[in-house]
Amino acid sequence: MDDARLRQRVKEIADSVKNVRDDELFALLDNHIQPFCQARGLRYDHRNRGGSHHVFTVGTSTFTVAGPHGTSLLKPVYVRSFLDAMAEIDLYEQE
Numbered sequence: 118m119d120d121a122r123l124r125q126r127v128k129e130i131a132d133s134v135k136n137v138r139d140d141e142l143f144a145l146l147d148n149h150i151q152p153f154c155q156a157r158g159l160r161y162d163h164r165n166r167g168g169s170h171h172v173f174t175v176g177t178s179t180f181t182v183a184g185p186h187g188t189s190l191l192k193p194v195y196v197r198s199f200l201d202a203m204a205e206i207d208l209y210e211q212e
Contacts, residue, residue: 118149120208127209131200134193139184142191142199146173150208159206178202 118126126145130137147163154161154175162174169184180198185191203209 120153123149123153124208127200127203130196131209134196134200135190137191137196138189139182139191140189142182142196143171146175146199150175150203153208154206157206173199173202175202176206178205 126149130142130145143163151161151163153159159176160174162172164172169186171182171184173180173182178201180195180202182191182195182199200209200211204211
């Protein structure tokens, strides 16, 4: 995914904070944000020891995403922490 498409995808997530699925966010992070970071020498780490909490480090930002229970939609607070990390690596401009 090129940088412009990646920025567009992050913006789409920002526009629908209440409708982001956990598997969608995890796939974006692991399959697209990770190579983006590696190509630029930025740190990327995804830690999960089998539970529902996933800890991501992107650049210098570390944030937690707790997998939802009873639904596949993430709580908006987790999506906003993702967006904060994306703003730090210049993939999202906060308004």
